[in-house]
Amino acid sequence: xxxxxxxxxxxxxxxxxxxxxxxxxxxxxxxxxxxxxxxxxxxxxxxxxxxxxxxxxxxxxxxxxxxxxxxxxxxxxxxxxxxxxxxxxxxxxxxxxxxxxxxxxxxxxxxxxxxxxxxxxxxxxxxxxxxxxxxxxxxxxxxxxxxxxxxxxxxxxxxxxxxxxxxxxxxxxxxxxxxxxxxxxxxxxxxxxxxxxxxxxxxxxxxxxxxxxxxxxxxxxxxxxxxxxxx
Amino acid sequence: xxxxxxxxxxxxxxxxxxxxxxxxxxxxxxxxxxxxxxxxxxxxxxxxxxxxxxxxxxxxxxxxxxxxxxxxxxxxxxxxxxxxxxxxxxxxxxxxxxxxxxxxxxxxxxxxxxxxxxxxxxxxxxxxxxxxxxxxxxxxxxxxxxxxxxxxxxxxxxxxxxxxxxxxxxxxxxxxxxxxxxxxxxxxxxxxxxxxxxxxxxxxxxxxxxxxxxxxxxxxxxxxxxxxxxxxxxxxxxxxxxxxxxxxxxxxxxxxxxxxxxxxxxxxxxxxxxxxxxxxxxxxxxxxxxxxxxxxxxxxxxxxxxxxxxxxxxxxxxxxxxxxxxxxxxxxxxxxxxxxxxxxxxxxxxxx
Ligand SMILES: Nc1ncnc2c1ncn2[C@@H]1O[C@H](COP(=O)(O)OP(=O)(O)OP(=O)(O)O)[C@@H](O)[C@H]1O
Ligand SMILES: [Mg+2]
Numbered sequence: 041x042x043x044x045x046x047x048x049x050x051x052x053x054x055x056x057x058x059x060x061x062x063x064x065x066x067x068x069x070x071x072x073x074x075x076x077x078x079x080x081x082x083x084x085x086x087x088x089x090x091x092x093x094x095x096x097x098x099x100x101x102x103x104x105x106x107x108x109x110x111x112x113x114x115x116x117x118x119x120x121x122x123x124x125x126x127x128x129x130x131x132x133x134x135x136x137x138x139x140x141x142x143x144x145x146x147x148x149x150x151x152x153x154x155x156x157x158x159x160x161x162x163x164x165x166x167x168x169x170x171x172x173x174x175x176x177x178x179x180x181x182x183x184x185x186x187x188x189x190x191x192x193x194x195x196x197x198x199x200x201x202x203x204x205x206x207x208x209x210x211x212x213x214x215x216x217x218x219x220x221x222x223x224x225x226x227x228x229x230x231x232x233x234x235x236x237x238x239x240x241x242x243x244x245x246x247x248x249x250x251x252x253x254x255x256x257x258x259x260x261x262x263x264x265x266x267x268x269x270x271x
Numbered sequence: 272x273x274x275x276x277x278x279x280x281x282x283x284x285x286x287x288x289x290x291x292x293x294x295x296x297x298x299x300x301x302x303x304x305x306x307x308x309x310x311x312x313x314x315x316x317x318x319x320x321x322x323x324x325x326x327x328x329x330x331x332x333x334x335x336x337x338x339x340x341x342x343x344x345x346x347x348x349x350x351x352x353x354x355x356x357x358x359x360x361x362x363x364x365x366x367x368x369x370x371x372x373x374x375x376x377x378x379x380x381x382x383x384x385x386x387x388x389x390x391x392x393x394x395x396x397x398x399x400x401x402x403x404x405x406x407x408x409x410x411x412x413x414x415x416x417x418x419x420x421x422x423x424x425x426x427x428x429x430x431x432x433x434x435x436x437x438x439x440x441x442x443x444x445x446x447x448x449x450x451x452x453x454x455x456x457x458x459x460x461x462x463x464x465x466x467x468x469x470x471x472x473x474x475x476x477x478x479x480x481x482x483x484x485x486x487x488x489x490x491x492x493x494x495x496x497x498x499x500x501x502x503x504x505x506x507x508x509x510x511x512x513x514x515x516x517x518x519x520x521x522x523x524x525x526x527x528x529x530x531x532x533x534x535x536x537x538x539x540x541x542x543x544x545x546x547x548x549x550x551x552x553x554x555x556x557x558x559x560x561x562x563x564x565x566x567x568x569x570x571x572x573x574x575x576x577x578x579x580x581x582x583x584x585x586x587x588x589x590x591x592x593x594x595x596x597x598x599x600x601x602x603x604x605x606x607x608x609x610x611x612x613x614x615x616x617x618x619x620x621x622x623x
């Protein structure tokens with residue numbers, strides 16, 4: 041579904057990615073693992089076109105999307121849940137969802153479907169997003185991305201700072217997406233969540249792709265975990 | 272300050288005939304009122320306070336109305352694009368100059384030319400602004416410092432272009448209508464309604480106030496209720512995330528820069544029948560807009576409107592009763608106080 045080949049990218053003169061590549065299939069959850077500052081967020085931003093790649097390509101279902109202007113990338117069907125949620129804080133819950141719906145021209149039925157997945161948001165449609173609790177904000181950030189009816193879903197540390205029940209909800213959402221055939225790229229720090237949720241794991245070290253292994257292999261042998269994330 | 276046919280004040284005259292009264296004044300709210308007041312105090316030092324307050328409030332409201340529109344354009348551009356548009360006053364000037372061209376080309380009743388100017392001048396200013404956005408601001412990637420230098424360049428280009436094609440003269444635009452409206456004031460001594468000092472305003476001035484209110488409400492409705500308004504607000508709040516949800520931020524910036532210029536031009540079309548078009552007229556609205564936008568909070572629509580009312584009205588009133596210089600001193604002092612005690616402005620939110 042989505043293929044990343046040898047991307048190199050950075051911020052102005054600062055180079056961060058020196059060759060990152062992986063692919064994710066329909067109905068698969070691929071986890072990106074790496075230490076803080078390894079370049080996981082930058083990788084997702086490069087996929088979204090927010091950071092222009094200096095080399096390499098991103099291909100979505102056969103179409104090279106890394107040459108597109110950034111605003112045309114999400115329209116191809118990529119939903120993005122950024123690190124730190126990045127809600128439009130002064131807009132209401134309903135307006136945040138509306139922005140998500142506009143991206144691919146989705147309507148009422150999509151909105152209903154998303155609100156069924158996150159009923160708490162329905163009670164708070166007129167509330168300013170900035171005043172939601174942390175957990176509710178994460179629900180909204182996820183719901184906003186689901187409003188695209190994405191083919192590919194990018195989640196950047198969606199469980200950061202959440203309590204167990206909320207983590208469970210995010211996890212169920214990811215499983216639902218996988219069951220619906222969405223390709224999911226998940227950046228996650230908690231190893232046990234990675235091991236139980238991921239189909240495959242791609243390691244990133246200092247802006248370079250390292251081994252890509254199945255979660256089953258990783259569960260059996262933790263040397264890679266020790267090597268790249270130090271646990 | 273050139274003042275032409277200032278309405279003469281005939282004590283005790285009731286019911287003025289319709290009269291075209293063109294007051295030529297530079298941008299300085301309440302200048303006409305001030306003159307009237309000086310004449311009055313000369314004649315009658317025991318003047319009552321009430322009627323004059325009413326007049327000062329009206330003059331102040333005209334200034335506030337036009338200032339609100341102009342400052343809103345500046346605030347919108349800063350809010351969404353983080354660009355300090357030093358050329359904002361020149362788009363205002365452009366609006367006035369185009370209004371003059373349009374009005375002088377269209378024959379017939381002055382209202383025809385005026386209505387045409389009301390449509391054409393803001394559009395022309397918007398197009399020029401959008402071209403400037405593409406040619407100047409986009410190439411420097413909207414860098415905050417580079418755009419200040421860039422807009423200073425736009426300022427001089429527009430100003431000199433106006434000097435070349437429009438000339439150094441001040442040129443009037445005829446108002447679409449301009450009935451003299453005497454202000455009713457109940458005279459206690461006489462015990463009946465009459466107009467004791469011939470205090471008057473014109474129907475056109477009332478129209479300017481009403482038009483500005485309508486435009487502000489329409490702008491508010493577009494910003495809060497429409498899809499394009501949602502897109503602009505989302506872009507303002509988080510440019511990168513807006514991109515990640517398919518919002519064409521580059522096009523939104525062009526549109527916003529055009530809209531900001533259009534608002535300034537619209538304000539100028541409204542004021543030009545009272546004030547005259549001149550190629551240097553952009554300086555004062557720029558300064559006052561900055562004052563308003565700093566006090567109101569950059570990027571806050573509500574704050575901008577409230578601060579424009581505050582500055583416009585108090586400028587009108589203080590100028591009439593005390594002195595125009597004092598009014599400018601107080602406004603500047605207020606800016607200093609706001610910057611010290613509430614740098615985000617009265618209604619602004621702290622930058623995240
Ligand atoms: N806007 C930016 N400008 C300059 N450098 C940046 C910018 N954003 C990130 N970086 C740098 O790029 C490197 C990679 O950052 P990135 O956010 O991709 O890491 P990460 O793997 O997501 O880390 P974390 O696990 O802490 O979220 C870091 O060294 C960071 O300092
Ligand atoms: Mg990160």
